[in-house]
Amino acid sequence: MRIVFVGPPGAGKGTQAQRLKDHLGITHLSTGDMLREAHQAGTELGQQAASFFQVGKLVPDDVVVGIVAERLAQADCVDGCLFDGFPRTVSQAKVLDAMLAENSMPLDLVVAIEIPHEVVFQRLANRGRPDDTVATVQERLGQYHSLTEPLADYYDRQGILRRVDGTGSPEQVFERIRRVVDLAKQPSS
Ligand code: ADP
Numbered sequence: 001m002r003i004v005f006v007g008p009p010g011a012g013k014g015t016q017a018q019r020l021k022d023h024l025g026i027t028h029l030s031t032g033d034m035l036r037e038a039h040q041a042g043t044e045l046g047q048q049a050a051s052f053f054q055v056g057k058l059v060p061d062d063v064v065v066g067i068v069a070e071r072l073a074q075a076d077c078v079d080g081c082l083f084d085g086f087p088r089t090v091s092q093a094k095v096l097d098a099m100l101a102e103n104s105m106p107l108d109l110v111v112a113i114e115i116p117h118e119v120v121f122q123r124l125a126n127r128g129r130p131d132d133t134v135a136t137v138q139e140r141l142g143q144y145h146s147l148t149e150p151l152a153d154y155y156d157r158q159g160i161l162r163r164v165d166g167t168g169s170p171e172q173v174f175e176r177i178r179r180v181v182d183l184a185k186q187p188s189s
Contacts, residue, residue, distance in 0.1 A: 001109065003026075003109045003111060005111050006087075006111070006112050007112060007113035010123040010124045011114070017082055024181070027082065031085045035067070045063060054130070056137065056139030088147065107155075111164055113164050
């Protein structure tokens, strides 16, 4: 299966992606992790990306699309992939659709994990990543609202969007996600 997770910062995409990856046995592809790794490795791309993510801005589409295209070409993505944090703009979504269509590997499902803004601030205050300061989180939420939220409509029109309540314990949220994933699995199997 090919699944996309979308949701505001702090929605629990990374936590839930780990669980779902184990459940389905598919590759987990997190653009946030990839960008942070590139930064830690000191690559030029990583430095460039950091100048955006450190202040809560989205990294430019061409940078992100480049690293995803490279990753998708690896063998472990052939049988299925869980996209966590990508796409994050409609233009990234269009590029992803084109890349997947080229290889006849359409998306099966987009899971939108929804949480109220108050919960975002509570959760990120506890996490303490360097880009989790109040000012940065505010900026990330603004970017999410203007650039990422329109993705829900884009995928809803394709009939593959499922909204999941992201509040509650990780176990409760996973149970909700597992239900929509199992439902999406049925028609094609
Ligand atoms: P969160 O969902 O908590 O914001 P991520 O690890 O997914 O955390 O992303 C961290 C940062 O990496 C984002 O704020 C953004 O700057 C950058 N980033 C990750 N994925 C993308 C993407 N697809 N497009 C643009 N920027 C991205």
